[in-house]
Amino acid sequence: MEEILRVENLKKTFKLSRKQQALEKTKNKYKVAVNGLSFSAYKGEIFGLLGPNGAGKTTTLRIISTLIRADEGDAVVDGESVRKNPDGVRKKIGFLTGELKLEDFFTPDYLYDYFSALHDVPKEESERRKAKLFSRFGIEKFAHVKVGDLSTGMKQKVSLVISIVHDPDFIIFDEPTNGLDVITAKTVTDFLLELKNEGKTIVISTHIFSLVEKICDRVGIIINGKMTAEGNLKEITREKPLEEVFFDIYSREVGSDE
Amino acid sequence: MNKIFTVMKKELKRFFTDKRLLASLVLPGIMIFVIYSFMGSFFSDMFGEDPDKKFIIQTINAPSSFSDDLKATGLNAEVKAVEDKDASKEEVKNKSADILVFFEEEFERKLSEGEQPSVEIWYNTVNTQSQTAYNAVYGMIYSRSVEVKTVFVLNGGEGSYDLATKEETSAMIITMMLPFILMIFLFSGAMAVATESIAGEKERGTIATLLVTPIKRSSLALGKILALSVTAIVSSLVSFVGLIASLPKLMGGMGDIDMGMYGVGTYLGVLGVIVVTVVMFTVVLSIISALAKSVKEASQLALPVMFVVMLVGVSSMIGSGGANPRFWAYLIPVYNSTQCLAGLFSLSFDPLFFLITVITNILFIALGVYILAKIFNSEKIIYNK
Numbered sequence: 001m002e003e004i005l006r007v008e009n010l011k012k013t014f015k016l017s018r019k020q021q022a023l024e025k026t027k028n029k030y031k032v033a034v035n036g037l038s039f040s041a042y043k044g045e046i047f048g049l050l051g052p053n054g055a056g057k058t059t060t061l062r063i064i065s066t067l068i069r070a071d072e073g074d075a076v077v078d079g080e081s082v083r084k085n086p087d088g089v090r091k092k093i094g095f096l097t098g099e100l101k102l103e104d105f106f107t108p109d110y111l112y113d114y115f116s117a118l119h120d121v122p123k124e125e126s127e128r129r130k131a132k133l134f135s136r137f138g139i140e141k142f143a144h145v146k147v148g149d150l151s152t153g154m155k156q157k158v159s160l161v162i163s164i165v166h167d168p169d170f171i172i173f174d175e176p177t178n179g180l181d182v183i184t185a186k187t188v189t190d191f192l193l194e195l196k197n198e199g200k201t202i203v204i205s206t207h208i209f210s211l212v213e214k215i216c217d218r219v220g221i222i223i224n225g226k227m228t229a230e231g232n233l234k235e236i237t238r239e240k241p242l243e244e245v246f247f248d249i250y251s252r253e254v255g256s257d258e
Numbered sequence: 259m260n261k262i263f264t265v266m267k268k269e270l271k272r273f274f275t276d277k278r279l280l281a282s283l284v285l286p287g288i289m290i291f292v293i294y295s296f297m298g299s300f301f302s303d304m305f306g307e308d309p310d311k312k313f314i315i316q317t318i319n320a321p322s323s324f325s326d327d328l329k330a331t332g333l334n335a336e337v338k339a340v341e342d343k344d345a346s347k348e349e350v351k352n353k354s355a356d357i358l359v360f361f362e363e364e365f366e367r368k369l370s371e372g373e374q375p376s377v378e379i380w381y382n383t384v385n386t387q388s389q390t391a392y393n394a395v396y397g398m399i400y401s402r403s404v405e406v407k408t409v410f411v412l413n414g415g416e417g418s419y420d421l422a423t424k425e426e427t428s429a430m431i432i433t434m435m436l437p438f439i440l441m442i443f444l445f446s447g448a449m450a451v452a453t454e455s456i457a458g459e460k461e462r463g464t465i466a467t468l469l470v471t472p473i474k475r476s477s478l479a480l481g482k483i484l485a486l487s488v489t490a491i492v493s494s495l496v497s498f499v500g501l502i503a504s505l506p507k508l509m510g511g512m513g514d515i516d517m518g519m520y521g522v523g524t525y526l527g528v529l530g531v532i533v534v535t536v537v538m539f540t541v542v543l544s545i546i547s548a549l550a551k552s553v554k555e556a557s558q559l560a561l562p563v564m565f566v567v568m569l570v571g572v573s574s575m576i577g578s579g580g581a582n583p584r585f586w587a588y589l590i591p592v593y594n595s596t597q598c599l600a601g602l603f604s605l606s607f608d609p610l611f612f613l614i615t616v617i618t619n620i621l622f623i624a625l626g627v628y629i630l631a632k633i634f635n636s637e638k639i640i641y642n643k
Contacts, residue, residue, distance in 0.1 A: 067470060087474070
């Protein structure tokens with residue numbers, strides 16, 4: 001299998017403000033968000049990072065997408081290192097998170113063209129791809145309506161489309177179905193499977209077991225910034241429900257930490 | 259009543275326990291103290307009167323006691339008796355003498371006989387030295403008239419004793435007011451667009467969408483600054499045109515204001531200063547906006563900067579009297595723009611100082627763009643929510 005993403009011994013520590021120390025009920029000035037994380041994702045698969053809130057999933061994905069820098073370790077996307085060539089990595093990835101929002105003032109049509117230009121997509125190719133994606137998600141009906149006047153589901157569809165204007169082979173989705181209604185969530189998961197069938201490599205983060213079971217080929221369970229289990233979904237679960245397997249690992253890891 | 263106190267207590271707790279809000283309450287007072295103290299020493303160094311510099315006071319028919327009386331006022335003056343009234347007036351007009359004091363012939367005799375001899379003092383309002391000398395001598399002669407219980411006729415003749423031309427007076431009034439007002443307009447115009455730009459994107463979460471694209475951070479910073487600058491420049495130019503159009507009416511009470519006395523060159527110079535100053539304000543405010551957590555915080559952080567701009571703007575009033583700041587002062591942003599505008603409006607434009615101002619501001623703009631690009635690379639600041 002062709003390795004598209006290789007994460008090696010990733011470490012990231014954040015300095016806590018006094019407010020954060022109070023919230024975390026700790027006197028430590030630093031929090032280790034990601035602690036020596038390593039994993040790989042292969043061509044044409046969906047890899048799921050599963051873990052509770054604060055486990056380090058989003059931090060890991062932000063490092064891979066070059067939004068933040070790791071203290072140690074590296075992530076290599078299709079031969080490009082996030083540490084050595086972040087610009088090269090940005091050209092190769094699509095990144096979508098619930099935090100990625102669009103400016104209310106503009107229309108989906110305008111924003112699509114804008115992000116296409118930032119990704120250096122040739123005009124003709126951009127138009128062709130826009131027509132295809134807008135049709136796939138029914139965006140053409142509201143393509144000229146300002147984002148501020150769209151529903152949450154419509155906005156998420158537009159965000160999704162905009163994150164892949166450049167037709168990347170490697171796509172990162174941080175909590176792809178968070179906060180979505182069931183219909184939009186299904187549209188998103190169906191689209192992820194379509195992308196997989198087209199040969200794209202996808203890494204998602206989630207805490208929803210059913211989503212992992214439904215779409216992921218392989219999974220990595222992160223707890224307290226460490227990879228506690230990684231592998232084929234069937235190998236990890238061994239006929240047991242994923243939820244049960246996760247809580248077994250969680251009890252073991254958190255118990256051993258405390 | 260208890261509920262009033264409960265509400266009041268909560269509101270006061272909000273103001274006095276939030277460090278940022280508390281700072282915004284206290285900061286203006288501290289800023290005023292610091293900036294005025296700094297400006298005081300700065301201006302006294304820059305524009306302060308030279309203790310060795312003497313006022314040139316020319317007299318005709320002056321009584322013998324005039325020089326001693328003047329010394330008693332503490333005015334460091336060189337009193338020179340002249341004969342040609344018109345020649346002396348010309349000297350006051352071209353600033354080679356400060357004032358001309360003309361006593362009626364046989365002044366002392368007439369005074370002793372109870373007559374009311376006249377005294378006339380010619381001065382030049384566009385020369386601060388002349389103004390100071392005029393005020394001192396006028397006060398001295400008036401006090402003397404009270405002392406001897408004889409009313410002198412002080413400047414009782416027809417016509418103006420102010421030898422400044424209408425054009426010079428206009429230029430002086432404009433120089434006193436326009437750079438100050440203009441600097442505030444320029445800053446406000448930039449503030450209206452720049453504080454929202456990056457802090458707003460952070461607040462709405464749209465900045466991350468941009469940062470995952472392959473665009474270079476410096477291109478992003480430059481693109482934003484250029485767009486904001488164009489907007490701020492348009493806003494500033496509209497304000498400037500409005501100001502120029504309304505000035506004759508606004509300052510009509512201070513004399514005839516004629517904006518037509520300025521040539522195309524002056525207006526082009528003003529335009530040049532406006533452009534570099536607005537872009538510099540935009541860069542500074544964009545940096546503030548990038549450092550702030552929210553648009554509200556960006557506006558709060560921009561206020562102290564506005565104070566500085568306002569207080570520095572006042573320097574055009576102080577510096578308009580003719581004393582030109584030293585060369586290195588034109589290396590200070592904001593101050594150099596204010597002085598350049600003052601120079602242009604007072605018709606004492608110096609191309610060298612204009613050039614230094616433009617180059618200095620462009621260098622500061624380049625530095626600001628570099629800093630902003632660095633900020634876009636700083637995760638601590640971009641994710642500082």
